[in-house]
Amino acid sequence: xxxxxxPFAEFFGFVRSRxxxxxxxxxxxxxxxxxxxxxxxxxxxxxxxLQALLTARPELFTGVVSELTVPVSEMFRDPPFxxxxxxxxxxxxxxxxxxxxxxxxxxxGEELYSVAIVLREQNLLERSLIYATDINPRALQAAExxxxxxxxxxxxxxxxxxxxxxTSLSDHYHADEHAAVFDRTLRERVVFSDHxxxxxxxxxxxQLVVCRNVLIYFGxxxxxxxxxxxxxxxxxxxxxxLGPRETLQFSPHRAAFRLIDEETRWYQRT
Amino acid sequence: MVPAHLSEMWRAWGVPAAIVIGGSAGSIExxxxxxxxxxxxxxxxxxxxxxxxxSEPTMLPLVLARRCxxxxxxxxxxxxxxxxxxxxxxxxFHLLVELxxxxxxxxxxxxxxxxPAIDSLFMSAADAWGPNLVAIVLSGANxxxxxxxxxxxxxxxxxxxxxPATVEFPVMPAAAIAAADPQIVAARPAIAALxxxxxxxxxxx
Numbered sequence: 001x002x003x004x005x006x007p008f009a010e011f012f013g014f015v016r017s018r019x020x021x022x023x024x025x026x027x028x029x030x031x032x033x034x035x036x037x038x039x040x041x042x043x044x045x046x047x048x049x050l051q052a053l054l055t056a057r058p059e060l061f062t063g064v065v066s067e068l069t070v071p072v073s074e075m076f077r078d079p080p081f082x083x084x085x086x087x088x089x090x091x092x093x094x095x096x097x098x099x100x101x102x103x104x105x106x107x108x109g110e111e112l113y114s115v116a117i118v119l120r121e122q123n124l125l126e127r128s129l130i131y132a133t134d135i136n137p138r139a140l141q142a143a144e145x146x147x148x149x150x151x152x153x154x155x156x157x158x159x160x161x162x163x164x165x166x167t168s169l170s171d172h173y174h175a176d177e178h179a180a181v182f183d184r185t186l187r188e189r190v191v192f193s194d195h196x197x198x199x200x201x202x203x204x205x206x207q208l209v210v211c212r213n214v215l216i217y218f219g220x221x222x223x224x225x226x227x228x229x230x231x232x233x234x235x236x237x238x239x240x241x242l243g244p245r246e247t248l249q250f251s252p253h254r255a256a257f258r259l260i261d262e263e264t265r266w267y268q269r270t
Numbered sequence: 271m272v273p274a275h276l277s278e279m280w281r282a283w284g285v286p287a288a289i290v291i292g293g294s295a296g297s298i299e300x301x302x303x304x305x306x307x308x309x310x311x312x313x314x315x316x317x318x319x320x321x322x323x324x325s326e327p328t329m330l331p332l333v334l335a336r337r338c339x340x341x342x343x344x345x346x347x348x349x350x351x352x353x354x355x356x357x358x359x360x361x362x363f364h365l366l367v368e369l370x371x372x373x374x375x376x377x378x379x380x381x382x383x384x385x386p387a388i389d390s391l392f393m394s395a396a397d398a399w400g401p402n403l404v405a406i407v408l409s410g411a412n413x414x415x416x417x418x419x420x421x422x423x424x425x426x427x428x429x430x431x432x433x434p435a436t437v438e439f440p441v442m443p444a445a446a447i448a449a450a451d452p453q454i455v456a457a458r459p460a461i462a463a464l465x466x467x468x469x470x471x472x473x474x475x
Binding site for chain 1: 344345346347348349360363364366367368369372374375376377378379390393394397398
């Protein structure tokens with residue numbers, strides 16, 4: 001690489017010093033693409049222009065950081081994952097008097113409501129406690145509201161059915177022509193909290209961690225930190241669910257877990 | 271047979287460290303011609319993005335593996351992009367390469383309505399391999415890959431595009447030609463022959 005200052009490094013250096021928001025540990029390849037798109041969306045030709053805009057109008061930063069960090073999520077993405085949760089993971093967790101669940105990086109809540117619905121279908125929601133955490137306050141607010149574009153419901157319903165559903169997805173929300181509002185009782189057992197996998201610690205012992213397609217945005221070091229938190233938070237024989245292309249194979253924490261299903265990437269704490 | 275002037279051209283360009291290939295409509299047929307040309311034990315990784323509908327379970331890894339002397343794999347996040355393997359983007363994820371030449375996946379929004387997007391792979395690979403990257407754009411009906419091919423070209427990489435006059439869906443190669451001024455525009459059999467030479471390690475020392 002040449003010695004000239006990379007405009008990307010320059011921009012994120014500015015973000016760090018001006019807004020105290022550190023993207024150092026993120027997977028750089030996708031962050032670069034995302035930063036360029038965010039610049040374009042704000043009418044900027046390049047990152048230098050975006051930096052100038054944020055210098056002049058720092059109030060835009062909250063929106064920019066959301067665009068840089070909020071991954072698009074969907075309900076019951078990868079139905080076999082939820083089938084495995086239902087058929088293999090929850091029967092074991094049902095032996096605990098209280099099922100503690102951590103949805104790490106819950107973003108706008110699609111994954112959270114998917115898990116909560118499966119818990120309800122398995123008659124476990126009443127004695128569950130779910131921690132839903134994210135670094136992004138706007139995303140957490142959206143998760144807590146549980147309101148989604150009604151046009152997404154058809155696809156979510158198909159995926160829910162393919163997960164071995166015992167109910168209809170529409171049993172869990174009411175819809176008007178624009179929005180589907182999820183049943184508030186789904187989140188009666190949910191604690192929403194601001195938590196950074198990059199800087200915060202373990203806050204509770206849990207039997208289940210679901211963190212899907214979050215680690216892909218992290219570089220190796222940050223991934224290892226997050227996986228260390230999951231290893232520490234999980235009780236012995238607790239379960240960890242990752243995204244379909246996420247693996248512990250390249251992490252020093254792999255010895256703390258056993259892969260129980262290759263396709264759905266369910267791991268169990270040893 | 272690779273035309274002699276093309277052979278000279280790529281050898282004069284340099285030694286490839288990685289080959290990235292992108293295509294859309296009509297590209298499965300193209301890969302059917304290109305894959306058999308890859309030589310077992312190739313000293314480079316070959317990374318492929320093909321547009322598919324995300325909901326469709328794909329037989330593509332099997333289809334390609336049958337025609338190919340190299341193993342065909344779908345990478346996991348952070349997997350090292352090792353040589354001698356055809357790496358295929360997983361359905362409904364962007365596939366990118368980090369500067370340390372490991373794979374990174376993302377669920378960022380589709381690019382040109384596509385996830386995986388050719389631009390995402392090509393741009394990140396251009397960052398990772400700079401002037402030692404070969405990027406090949408195949409048949410397709412949209413302009414994904416054009417910006418990526420330009421990024422590869424700007425870094426001194428070798429851009430190869432299927433001759434739009436010879437493909438069923440010329441929009442993608444035509445856009446790449448307009449955006450990237452590729453060094454080589456050729457028909458499928460000539461590109462296959464190029465790949466055979468490149469993966470046989472036939473570059474001058």
